[in-house]
Amino acid sequence: MQQFREAIPCDHTYRILIHDRDSIFSKSVDQRVRHIGLHVLKTPVRMPVANALCERVIGTIRRECPDFVIPVNERHLYRVLKEWVGHYNEGDPI
Secondary structure, three states: OHHHHHHOOOOOOOOEEEEOOOOOOOHHHHHHHHHHOOEEEEOOOOOOOHHHHHHHHHHHHHHHHHHOOOOOOHHHHHHHHHHHHHHHHHOOOO
16 A cells, blocks of 8 residues: 555546556555545456557557547547547557
8 A cells, every 4th residue: 555655646537547456456455545545446367468458559549540630628529539530440560
């Protein structure tokens, strides 16, 4: 818990903490993280590569999406990402 306190500033704007189902993340740790103001999401059961898949998608979005459009605000970003996901999923693999 001390590491969370040191890593997350008091005036944070974070909303979600994603972690796997390792035994180091006990229920008491999850409750304390909720008191900091974060929503706890756990990776799916029996899916050890879920975190890696999420990181790959996020990395791809960060590398490829901003090459074409610079979002102006959050609403614009959602619209751009929605369109980009369709392009990414339906495009020809290279």
